[in-house]
Amino acid sequence: MTTAPTAAPDSQVDVVLDLRHWPTPTDGQEALVGLWQQLEPALHAKPLAAGSTHVWESESGRITVEIMRVDARLERANADTHFAIAAVRQRSALVYRCAVCERGNRSGYGSFRCRGCADAGRPDRICVDHAVVLDGALLPSCADHRPSCRGCARTAVFWCSGRDCRATVAWCAEHRRRHPQDPDTDYCPDCYDHAFPVCERPGCQAVGTARCDWLDPAGHSCGRSACTRHAHRWQVFGYERVGIGLCRQHHQVHSLTADEILWQICGTAGRRRGQRMPSLAAFGHNLRTARHVELAVDYRSIRARLSSLHTRLSAMPPSPALRAVERAAPDWDRQLEDLMGTAQQGEVLVERLRALVRELDHRFGAELAAGLTLAEYKPPRPPEFGGGLWVRVPEHLIGKFIGPQGSRIKDYTARLGLKVDLHGRRRTSR
Known part of the structure; x- marks a missing residue:
């Protein structure tokens, strides 16, 4: 000093x-x-x-x-x-003395406190030479209180950094599993298997980084893992967000009922921090890609099914999915009101389309106009989207409505100033 x-x-x-x-x-x-x-x-x-x-x-x-x-x-x-x-x-004043050094008639600076001694009511301190510090965490102890392995009671050599142990459980060298890239991080066997599961694909030994998010009716996830090569992603939250991970058993979404689709989307959104619930229009898009074409544009029915889901979740113990649905409900109600107003605008456009059909098709125009109904109308959003009007026509009149090489429907589009298409046909990018 x-x-x-x-x-x-x-x-x-x-x-x-x-x-x-x-x-x-x-x-x-x-x-x-x-x-x-x-x-x-x-x-x-x-x-x-x-x-x-x-x-x-x-x-x-x-x-x-x-x-x-x-x-x-x-x-x-x-x-x-x-x-x-x-x-x-001058020599520094030794305030904290090592208890082990003092027993040997020596002096050492007690820079550490043993947790075991503190729990026993002993204020003893230990120097750097006598402190036992296992790999994985700065948790010093004296030789008398050195941790033992949870798995076999041998002398422990490291603290597990896994999700369950959280650097508070000690393990011996026999139970040590090294991090694949970080030499300073170790795991116990269970935590290692959770952090680096093997891909579910038979014969593949790669790390399964994508877990299956499929939820059973009680809200428990499947948990199977797949590597990036064999993983399936169901992009229900938009292309910029991570979709729902699905294993080989659950990736056939086309076989799901509409209610199952809504449950999987809402349940997964509730489990993810910061994940916004999809809009009614986004639910419609996901239903359409899963081949529920008619329901995809029936936003009243989609909102009613979401209300039924809320009722079912309310009868169960409180869950993140229930809270997420309750937070999103006011937005869905506002969206439904806007969509209903948009539908009224669509009906006006359909009436104009009926007049065009009667005017341009003297032979089948009256029959086409009588069977023409609104499926969905999307207003223009300049500059990226010019709007669209999707309609239904009787099955036997589809060819008449489209015309040779699409000439009729192209003419309707040009005269109406808006893209006209049949509901159920594959839609182009918006």
């Missing part, structure tokens, strides 16, 4: 006293001045240079004086020379 006494402003020589090997305490200014008065005469008549050292030794110990600065006009020191002690180096 270095202390800095106040130096005289008119000093001719500045020195540093090194008392680390001097046993006699020199606390306080009076003790320091008294010691200096004994040392100073030995410097008289000696040439002094900055950076030089002078040592006094006795049976008691050793004192070293380091010359820091010398006035250029001073040739040799004498009794009239003004010295100033710029700093004093």
